[in-house]
Amino acid sequence: MRPAAVPELPPEDGLGGAGVVYELKLDGFRCVAFARGGRAPYLQSRSGRDLGADFPSIAAAVGRLPDGLVLDAELVAWRDGRFAFEELLRTPAAREADQVVLGLIAFDVLALPGGRDVRRLPLAERRRLLAQVLDGVPPPVQAVLATTDRAEALAWVGRLAGTGVEGIVCKSVASAYRARGAGQVWVKYRPGDTLDATVTALTGTPTRPRALLLRLADGSTALSSPQLTPAQARRVAEAVAGALGEPREDPEHGTLHPLRTPLRAEITIGTGRAARARFVRLRGD
Incomplete structure (x- = not known):
């Protein structure tokens, strides 16, 4: 799902009226991460390419997750106190030499361990499952910072702008996960x-x-x-x-x-x- 751009943050009763989750929008590589048990994990880019060879530490972390778990996430780099997209374009060796920190920030779960497809469940339920499956999982895999309080989300925008946070992704809590498009149930606000x-x-x-x-x-x-x-x-x-x-x-x-x-x-x-x-x-x- 790819959110549509909007000029302002929707109200808490917007996007269909069921309620809205506001998530930090991070500047990185979109990545669907497949944990596959004994086989190598698959880090699928938007184009379908496997990013595992470019980000071996992230691949190793996904490899330690339960078999069958599928996460929708953003692969990000952190350097000198801010998110640094350009570091993602460098070689693994160059990033390691400069002590660039990588992270996989998960914002959705698409399948549970064992392969149960949960994309048709409402987002509120998928968020509960995401918190459950990531409970106790250490960095670099983490859940995205999110809130249902619009005022808090706006405060984040101002407070975190200096760290390279791009804005806020807003999602209807009732939304299922659709393979193509997002209509107006997922939108993104960039200040x-x-x-x-x-x-x-x-x-x-x-x-x-x-x-x-x-x-x-x-x-x-x-x-x-x-x-x-x-x-x-x-x-x-x-x-x-x-x-x-x-x-x-x-x-x-x-x-x-x-x-x-x-x-x-x-x-x-x-x-x-x-x-x-x-x-x-x-x-x-």
């Missing part, structure tokens, strides 16, 4: 820093803007991403009515409609590896 920017042009049409060309404080430009919501597009269209110059072709962004008088906007820059500007609102000042 960003609110910044001022200048809107210099728009894409789409004057009456239905699709995205905005923004000039950032450092002089660089960025295209707002994702595209404007219908409500945002209406507000922008009203604000630029009669203020657009002749359209021009841009080699990177296609047809642009430049503003004769630039507008100020509020944006956020995401905290993930690939920073993106997201339009929040036009500023009245």
Whole structure:
């Protein structure tokens, strides 16, 4: 299951109304870990590749888990007081030389020892089973930090941002585990820093803007991403009515409609590896 991105943390009665679990979103490699008894464990990446040879200490830890246990998890690296995604791209020898700490942070259980498939059970029950099977299991395998208290989750976002925590994954406690997609029962929230920017042009049409060309404080430009919501597009269209110059072709962004008088906007820059500007609102000042 892959959560969809949302601009804000859903309320505790959101995602269908059954209740929400808020989990730390960590920046690592997604990994489904198969404990297989006498056979070598299998650490399945999103592409289906076995990560065991690249992360022998994690493979060894999964190999010590009960036969038939299957965990959905994030494989992470920790160095100098923060999560360090780039360390996952290095060789095992290089990581060991620099004393990089690896972890397998489990957030779901898909099968129990003996091979019982539990994906159809509601998340609340799978979380109980996850705590049960990991009781007494030492690092590097650990359960993800999670809460059902939205205020506590928001506090984590602010307090742990300096450690490289990306945000919060929010899940309906009633959700079963589906092999493809997650609909709106699993969503992810990535906070960003609110910044001022200048809107210099728009894409789409004057009456239905699709995205905005923004000039950032450092002089660089960025295209707002994702595209404007219908409500945002209406507000922008009203604000630029009669203020657009002749359209021009841009080699990177296609047809642009430049503003004769630039507008100020509020944006956020995401905290993930690939920073993106997201339009929040036009500023009245």
